[in-house]
Amino acid sequence: MRYLMGTFLRIEALHHGADAAERCLEEAFDEVRRIEGVLSRFREDSQIYMLNKSAHDSPQHIDIELFYLLEKCIEFSKRTGGAFDITIAPLTDLWRQAERKGILPEKDEIDYLLSQIGYQEIILDEDARTISFKNRHLKIDLGAAGKGYALDRAAAVLKKNGIEKAYLDFGGQISYIDESNSVEYVGIKNPLRPEEVMTSLPIKNQSISTSGSYERYFEVMERTYSHIIDPATGRPVDNCILSVNVIGESAMESDMFSTALFVLGLDAGSRLIEKSYGVKALFAVRENGKANFKKGGVEIRCVN
Ligand code: FAD
Ligand code: MG
Numbered sequence: 639m640r641y642l643m644g645t646f647l648r649i650e651a652l653h654h655g656a657d658a659a660e661r662c663l664e665e666a667f668d669e670v671r672r673i674e675g676v677l678s679r680f681r682e683d684s685q686i687y688m689l690n691k692s693a694h695d696s697p698q699h700i701d702i703e704l705f706y707l708l709e710k711c712i713e714f715s716k717r718t719g720g721a722f723d724i725t726i727a728p729l730t731d732l733w734r735q736a737e738r739k740g741i742l743p744e745k746d747e748i749d750y751l752l753s754q755i756g757y758q759e760i761i762l763d764e765d766a767r768t769i770s771f772k773n774r775h776l777k778i779d780l781g782a783a784g785k786g787y788a789l790d791r792a793a794a795v796l797k798k799n800g801i802e803k804a805y806l807d808f809g810g811q812i813s814y815i816d817e818s819n820s821v822e823y824v825g826i827k828n829p830l831r832p833e834e835v836m837t838s839l840p841i842k843n844q845s846i847s848t849s850g851s852y853e854r855y856f857e858v859m860e861r862t863y864s865h866i867i868d869p870a871t872g873r874p875v876d877n878c879i880l881s882v883n884v885i886g887e888s889a890m891e892s893d894m895f896s897t898a899l900f901v902l903g904l905d906a907g908s909r910l911i912e913k914s915y916g917v918k919a920l921f922a923v924r925e926n927g928k929a930n931f932k933k934g935g936v937e938i939r940c941v942n
Contacts, residue, residue, distance in 0.1 A: 640667045643674050643785055645809030651796055652803040662799035666792040666806075673791060676704055677784040679727065679777070689769060690727065690777040697761070697768035705767055708760070711783055714894045715757035718910065722898035723869040725755040727779035730867060733874060737856040748872040751775065755869065782866075786847060786893025789813045793889070810853065813845040813889050827852075829880035829922050839920060845889035849896035850881030850922075866900050877903045878923045886917040895919070 639648045649666055653659035678684045685704055692698055700708075711724045728751045736743050754775040761770045771777075780787075785808050793813050796804050802817040814822055821842050825835035829852045839846070851864040856874065863874035882899040886892040895917060899907035904921050911919045923930055 640670075642667070642670050643678065643788065643808075644680075645785070646807075647792075647809075648805075648807045649792065649796075650805045651801045651815075653799075653801055658799070659801075662796060662801060665799065666795040669791050669795045670788045673784070673788040676701065677707075677780045677787070679779055686778055686780060689771075693769055693771045694774050694776065697763060697766065697770040699766070699768050702767065705762065705764075705769070707780075707783070707787060708769065708778075709762060710890070711780070711894070712757050712760060712762070714783075714891075714898070718898040718902065720757065720869050721901040721906075722782060722894050723755065723757050724778050724780055724783065725757055725759065725776050726867050726869055727777035728754060728775050729869075729872050730779055730781070730865070731777075732872075733856045733858075733863065733865075733867065736858050740859060742858055752872040755872075782849075782897035783890055783894050785809070785811050786845070786888070786890035789845060789889035789893075810848045810850075811845065811889055811893055814841055814843060816843050819843055826883055826920060826922075827881070830928075836922075837920075839883065839885060839918070841885055844885050844887055845892045846883055846885045847889065847892035847896040848881055848883045849900040851875075852881065864900075866897055868901050875901050878925065879903060879907075880922040880924050882907070882922075883920040884911075884917060885919075891917070 639646055647670060649663055651659055651663060676685050679686045679690060681687055685700055689698055715723050732743050732747060732751055754773040759772040759776050789806055789808050789811055792806055793815055796815060804815040806813040819842055821840045823838040824841050824846055826837050826839060828834040828836040829850050832852050849866060854865040856863040866875045868875050879900055882896045884892045884895040899919055904923055911917060
């Protein structure tokens with residue numbers, strides 16, 4: 639297990655030789671560490687940190703890996719009508735500051751930052767492989783895609799080393815590798831009582847991402863607010879959703895989906911999932927104080 643991207647990454651892998659297993663686990667942890675060094679907006683030596691400081695002044699040249707990652711995020715913003723939006727950073731910072739100061743943000747602060755954000759305000763130039771921001775206070779936050787991307791890359795390292803069965807658990811994001819394609823069952827936590835497993839979902843060589851407000855949130859004036867911000871309002875999401883679990887082939891796509899569905903809510907979220915091939919969602923919704931489970935438009939399960 640290693641502490642990376644502000645959370646713990648645990649990897650279990652089956653391999654015929656203990657030393658070989660140790661080596662390829664280390665290589666997978668190194669790959670996640672490398673990616674954190676590129677994507678973290680908390681580290682002054684990362685490309686994202688450099689972009690957030692300078693991409694409003696002039697176009698910045700970035701690695702091809704980061705270019706395509708950002709292109710994918712912008713594509714996904716279009717697909718979700720802006721519910722997923724990596725330019726949310728100024729608003730996440732505003733609510734994190736509100737938590738520190740213990741007072742809610744003013745309406746005009748939120749409105750001003752809303753005028754600064756939006757994935758449409760990012761200019762990606764494929765020929766020059768540069769990126770620039772149209773607005774002075776635009777900043778990027780990959781909190782809803784970076785862990786998923788890192789998990790996909792770690793799984794690729796394990797497969798490259800001949801690992802046929804592995805389990806990767808990265809705080810709210812789990813990936814399974816199983817070349818024999820057997821079905822595993824992953825327990826789904828009750829968002830109202832996270833120590834309880836409320837139901838389980840079949841998973842086969844896929845990744846599951848959970849977005850919810852029971853582990854990460856902002857606390858201001860004795861009230862908790864989701865860490866997931868609605869880019870349309872600039873405020874923490876406040877709908878009937880308690881958590882969303884998304885199963886898909888790619889950890890990055892599941893990561894982005896779970897955040898987007900949390901913002902979209904049950905009806906719009908179910909419609910998006912029904913149009914999305916190879917992705918399943920399970921919503922836990924608050925109804926008269928209980929956590930009911932609704933599969934993405936498939937069935938309602940009251941589980942407590
Ligand atoms: P998700 O639902 O997957 O994502 C929620 C996160 O995405 C929010 O925390 C916010 O960052 C962002 N977000 C909010 N609303 C939206 C939206 N509408 N659209 C798109 N994104 C949104 N945490 C630390 O405490 N310390 C660290 O040093 C640290 N380093 C990190 C480095 C990297 C590269 C990454 C990817 C994350 C890091 N984190 C760190 C964690 C990060 O701050 C988020 O809290 C975490 O990624 C939340 O993941 P989640 O799966 O729980 O929630
Ligand atoms: Mg996530």
